[in-house]
Amino acid sequence: MKQKFFLMLLALALSITAMAQETIFPTKFTAPNVRHWNGATPWSDCECMTVSDIVAGEEHAVQLRKVTDEEFTSPITHETMIVRLAEIEVYPEHLTEYLKFAGEVDRLSVEREPGVVCLFPMQSADDSTQIRILEIYASEEAYQSHIKTEHFLKYKQGTLHMVKSLKLPTMKPLDPETMKLIFNKQR
Numbered sequence: 345m346k347q348k349f350f351l352m353l354l355a356l357a358l359s360i361t362a363m364a365q366e367t368i369f370p371t372k373f374t375a376p377n378v379r380h381w382n383g384a385t386p387w388s389d390c391e392c393m394t395v396s397d398i399v400a401g402e403e404h405a406v407q408l409r410k411v412t413d414e415e416f417t418s419p420i421t422h423e424t425m426i427v428r429l430a431e432i433e434v435y436p437e438h439l440t441e442y443l444k445f446a447g448e449v450d451r452l453s454v455e456r457e458p459g460v461v462c463l464f465p466m467q468s469a470d471d472s473t474q475i476r477i478l479e480i481y482a483s484e485e486a487y488q489s490h491i492k493t494e495h496f497l498k499y500k501q502g503t504l505h506m507v508k509s510l511k512l513p514t515m516k517p518l519d520p521e522t523m524k525l526i527f528n529k530q531r
């Protein structure tokens with residue numbers, strides 16, 4: 345108990361230090377036993393502190409997959425990046441159920457897959473059955489990996505009967521330099 349209190353005090357001290365240095369980043373709390381990805385990239389920092397009880401004989405943290413040096417140092421560029429604007433029309437009677445599936449796959453993909461740069465779902469203000477998803481993948485390999493994940497396959501199989509139409513046009517950024525600035529604004 346004293347060790348946990350000490351760690352919490354240390355976390356508070358580090359937070360105050362970060363505020364003093366004006367290096368405040370969003371804090372994410374993940375519930376116990378939830379698989380998640382965290383880590384730095386060549387264009388962003390990562391600070392991670394884990395506070396938990398350590399039980400003898402039990403694993404404290406499980407590394408699911410190590411990011412390779414090549415993945416870490418390979419820049420994501422507009423030449424390798426895949427950008428799509430998924431155009432989906434959902435049958436009205438399945439809309440509520442579809443939105444649950446879509447929300448789950450988007451959240452899990454961004455949390456768990458380093459190559460999924462962005463999945464940003466939107467619903468038309470004029471017609472709620474019209475869904476658009478801005479999809480940005482680091483590369484073709486990242487996209488191919490994404491469509492083989494358990495959470496994507498669950499979404500795809502679970503929503504086949506809900507989708508009236510689907511188009512997946514690949515887009516090109518008109519101004520790749522400004523595109524980079526969008527992601528820097530989140531820091």
